[in-house]
Amino acid sequence: MDKILVATDFSERSDRALARAVLIAARTNARLHLIHSVDDDQRQRIIDSETALARQMLREEVRRLKDGGGPDCTIEVVLGDPFEGICNAADALDPDLVILGAHRRRVLRDVFVGTTAQRTIRRARWPVLMVNAAPERDYTSLLVATDLSETSHRAVVHLADLGLGKPHDITLLHIFDAPAQHLSMRDAIPGARMGQYLYELRIEAEQKLAEFAATLPSDEYKKIARHHETAASLGILENASHISADLIVVATKGRVGLSKTFLGSVAEEVLRRADRDVLAIPPAKTS
Secondary structure, three states, rough: OOOEEEEEEOOHHHHHHHHHHHHHHHHHHHEEEEEEEEOOOOHHHHHHHHHHHHHHHHHHHHHHHHHHOOEEEEEEEEOOOHHHHHHHHHHHOOEEEEEEOOOOHHHHHHHHHHOOOHHHHHHHOOEEEEEOOOOOOOOOEEEOOOOOOOOHHHHHHHHHHHHOOOOHEEEEEEOOOOHHHHHHHHHHHHHHHHHHHHHHHHHHHHOOOOOOOOHOOOOEEEEEEEEEOOHHHHHHHHHHOOOOOEEEEEEOOOOHHHHHHOOOHHHHHHHHHHHEEEEOOOOOOOO
């Protein structure tokens, strides 16, 4: 990894994101680019004042990192709302990773507009890491949610390229569906037959997951196939808690528009509900 973009609003949430970025930079020898967005929808004198103050605070952050033996770090103040500022800065820098602090949970804005992290991920051509937990060490338990698609395969390979965890620290999770449980005939299926049905589905899912894992560059990944009766995102979060994962990795589909805002994706639901760090990896870049 070469370049990491870290967005900060100088809050405690952003402090956690920066601390995680420093750990990752130490592990990968990456350079940090620290940015802050100033709202440009206000009087010019206020913009100028906030820009000057932000530059001063960014310089103080760089000085603190340098005094602590931290990585090389550059700074930038960008104009616009946080989403626009992050995306414009990332377009110019083309980082290997974008790191954000956890969002403030504001229900109506989250539903109708989306958080900065969610909006950034919809637009992003780069992996986006949302930091929820105070970092204490490198990631030691990474849970990768996979639907066994080519997009998921690329996400696992990309994760390996980022160097955030070793294969033996990574668990591949496949949440499989049981269509008969959603049909009106469910009540007519005897419990024993439903149990056998779910057992056969689990065996099939485990086989497919093993075949998927066999196409990956390492054979050290752990594998879990689970059925979950409700949303896949809840299954991911429950399994992350069960194995004490400190990082959840999800692939995004790269779609944009109202369908994403109102219906959401598995990645966005995980981001919305997670109490631990989440890495969203977009589809491969296209020229």
